[in-house]
Amino acid sequence: MTTVRDPLDRALGAKTAKPLSDAFGLQTVGDLLRHYPRRYATRGELTELSSLREGEHVTVLVKVVLAQRRPNGNRRGDRLEVTVTDGRARLTLTFFHRAGLYQKILRPEAVGLFAGTVSSFRGRRQLVHPECEMLPETSGPGLAAEIAADYATELIPVYPASAKIASWKIARAVQTVLDPLDAGEDPLPKELRRRHGLRGLAEAIRAIHRPLDVDDYRRARIRLKWDEAFVLQAALAQRRHAAAAMPATPRPPESGGLAGAFDARLPFRLTDGQCAAGETISADLACAFPMHRLLQGEVGSGKTVIAVRAMLQVIDAGGQAALLAPTEVLAQQHFRSITAMLGPFGQAGRLGGAEHATRVALLTGSQGVAARRAALTDVFTGDAGIVIGTHALLEEHVRFSDLGLIVIDEQHRFGVEQRDALREKAPGGRPHVLVMTATPIPRTVAMTVYGDLEVSTLTELPAGRSPIVTHVVPAADKPRFVERAWERVREEAARGRQAYVVCPRVGGTDAGEPDDDGSETGLDDPGAAGGDAAEGNGGQADGRRPPLAVLDMAPALQNGALAGLRLAALHGRMPADEKERVMRAFTEGDLDVLVATTVIEVGVDVPNATVMVVMDADRFGVSQLHQLRGRVGRGTAEGLCLLVTEAEPDTPARERLDAVAATGDGFILSRLDLEQRREGDVLGAAQAGRRSSLKLLSLLSDEDLIREAREEAAAVVAGDPDLARHPGLSVAIGDLLGPQRAEFLDKT
Numbered sequence: 001m002t003t004v005r006d007p008l009d010r011a012l013g014a015k016t017a018k019p020l021s022d023a024f025g026l027q028t029v030g031d032l033l034r035h036y037p038r039r040y041a042t043r044g045e046l047t048e049l050s051s052l053r054e055g056e057h058v059t060v061l062v063k064v065v066l067a068q069r070r071p072n073g074n075r076r077g078d079r080l081e082v083t084v085t086d087g088r089a090r091l092t093l094t095f096f097h098r099a100g101l102y103q104k105i106l107r108p109e110a111v112g113l114f115a116g117t118v119s120s121f122r123g124r125r126q127l128v129h130p131e132c133e134m135l136p137e138t139s140g141p142g143l144a145a146e147i148a149a150d151y152a153t154e155l156i157p158v159y160p161a162s163a164k165i166a167s168w169k170i171a172r173a174v175q176t177v178l179d180p181l182d183a184g185e186d187p188l189p190k191e192l193r194r195r196h197g198l199r200g201l202a203e204a205i206r207a208i209h210r211p212l213d214v215d216d217y218r219r220a221r222i223r224l225k226w227d228e229a230f231v232l233q234a235a236l237a238q239r240r241h242a243a244a245a246m247p248a249t250p251r252p253p254e255s256g257g258l259a260g261a262f263d264a265r266l267p268f269r270l271t272d273g274q275c276a277a278g279e280t281i282s283a284d285l286a287c288a289f290p291m292h293r294l295l296q297g298e299v300g301s302g303k304t305v306i307a308v309r310a311m312l313q314v315i316d317a318g319g320q321a322a323l324l325a326p327t328e329v330l331a332q333q334h335f336r337s338i339t340a341m342l343g344p345f346g347q348a349g350r351l352g353g354a355e356h357a358t359r360v361a362l363l364t365g366s367q368g369v370a371a372r373r374a375a376l377t378d379v380f381t382g383d384a385g386i387v388i389g390t391h392a393l394l395e396e397h398v399r400f401s402d403l404g405l406i407v408i409d410e411q412h413r414f415g416v417e418q419r420d421a422l423r424e425k426a427p428g429g430r431p432h433v434l435v436m437t438a439t440p441i442p443r444t445v446a447m448t449v450y451g452d453l454e455v456s457t458l459t460e461l462p463a464g465r466s467p468i469v470t471h472v473v474p475a476a477d478k479p480r481f482v483e484r485a486w487e488r489v490r491e492e493a494a495r496g497r498q499a500y501v502v503c504p505r506v507g508g509t510d511a512g513e514p515d516d517d518g519s520e521t522g523l524d525d526p527g528a529a530g531g532d533a534a535e536g537n538g539g540q541a542d543g544r545r546p547p548l549a550v551l552d553m554a555p556a557l558q559n560g561a562l563a564g565l566r567l568a569a570l571h572g573r574m575p576a577d578e579k580e581r582v583m584r585a586f587t588e589g590d591l592d593v594l595v596a597t598t599v600i601e602v603g604v605d606v607p608n609a610t611v612m613v614v615m616d617a618d619r620f621g622v623s624q625l626h627q628l629r630g631r632v633g634r635g636t637a638e639g640l641c642l643l644v645t646e647a648e649p650d651t652p653a654r655e656r657l658d659a660v661a662a663t664g665d666g667f668i669l670s671r672l673d674l675e676q677r678r679e680g681d682v683l684g685a686a687q688a689g690r691r692s693s694l695k696l697l698s699l700l701s702d703e704d705l706i707r708e709a710r711e712e713a714a715a716v717v718a719g720d721p722d723l724a725r726h727p728g729l730s731v732a733i734g735d736l737l738g739p740q741r742a743e744f745l746d747k748t
């Protein structure tokens, strides 16, 4: 008997287990059984050869046309050249060794599977020494009997294979473990399976690897998708359930406090969405269990105001609030703008400070010793009601007097672990947590990646916000357009407006170092994963020229197209005080042009900036471009974003840019982004450390299934929080989360 936990070397022998581990990281029987076929070849239907691309490792089902021995030019002996066909196109198989043996097997009309890497010889595509497996009724003598049983059905599974191990060897390994398999307890409750017409686990596993017919594997796929969706949603439901059971100090609103005074000071009217989200959050804060809420809203939709409002409610109720920003630039900007918003209410104990006022403290990794010590003291004594900082806030010696609320800005740069490190700072009760993101996420992704959070969404921008017009500037086919772009920057500057020029790279002596500002937080930057922008590498493996760099562009523009304008560079490798100085100069209008990396991507708010020129725009991801352009058009003047690219018309890169130019809807663009990335990356990045568990499930096309699974999982967990009556599910969650993750769930 074999179980899913058995190591593969015991089940298959080391000789077969090793390539499976080397090529795909498969360690256990369960891993192998989740290595699903990529597709199924239908006996009699040959693989279309015209679609093969050079350099690809392929497995093809084709028919032999003829096999010829040819002398080897300068080598001794001769080689066997076999022409195979799919009925239309042809492909050559070349064998330099054991030509005689292969000639016996590869007879005209024989049909078989061949696996190898596509190369090209004298303009013809070929596979050199492919591995081969002939199908029974047409194969030469000897092979037939052994493998006939493997292909008893019409459908032949084709596995993701590699040069180390061919598809049919994987098929055989699967067969070896399938026969004696004990699939264990089913993670899907029987009642649920009955209602949704889902088959049992053992049967589904068999069918996906050895389908009897098309219907058989389709049903198996649906059942196995349910496993993925349901187990993940149950884990998240458990997390939510555990969180709701934790105690938190209620921070109900108080009349006559800072929050009310702040509202009265606001120079604008809140949008309906802001009011609704604000009320929800206010009610959450009044509860005796911790809030875990995601506030989602386009760039400029006014999330910060809502966060400040929530922080003041907590201060009124006697607590402190921390605001965690992903970069120093952003932390400093929040500090400036929140201090300004609060006016006299943020100046406790200072000249001009109002009665009941609080204080705002800033904590960053690079600030001077004196400033830091003063800030730490204010945080510790509770004099600072609002504490703003980067990940420096997470450090151990930062102690709060009574931390009641944590606001995390731009969540996509923080993992669950960071959230937890901050929570530890409120011993006794759990603080309330508000996560803000401007990255619009499709609903199903939110349900999955942020499945343990409640979601509020701001769908409208404040009135009077002007639209951002975006154009693609084709540098290769229309160089004149680039000159025109710089002209536009000069025109805006002449009107007293400001501009950003964004480059994918810092430049200088940096080859090999990541440039993106995310690096200063010591975190990965999944936000840039859609493009190469975070690559920051001088040498390009793909043969393209290196992306344009800030340190080259800034002097070039200063001495050329933008001569006479006040221009400065900004990037993540500058010392923090230098960054702060440049950012402040730009904010105060002492600079016309900022040449920057994506350091300006998140949150930077200068309403007077009206133009953005993105150089090598094709090197950025779709969502990232959308974020970037949100930096212009923050005031009342119309914003203009110019995407400069050398990508040729009709290339995928150019189409992506056209899509960004065509729509301002971040949700459409985030779907596009998701389609172009592997979903595992999206999950992997956001789930910090969790193994990507989605093999079959598509976050985009399985929306209904995910929603149903979420409801079912919530119901199961509500009735059986410890899953004592659902052992199969409990085990599956443990496998999904791994040992550290399970422990982490416990402590939440």
Ligand code: ADP
Pocket: 268, 269, 270, 271, 274, 297, 298, 299, 300, 301, 302, 303, 304, 305, 438, 462, 463, 603, 605, 634
């Ligand atoms: P984001 O959601 O991108 O964080 P912010 O909170 O930074 O947006 O708001 C962007 C700008 O809009 C800020 O200058 C803010 O003061 C302003 N703002 C926020 N809400 C409103 C509103 N209801 N009406 C007008 N301006 C607003």
Ligand code: MG
Pocket: 303, 304, 603
């Ligand atoms: Mg913001």
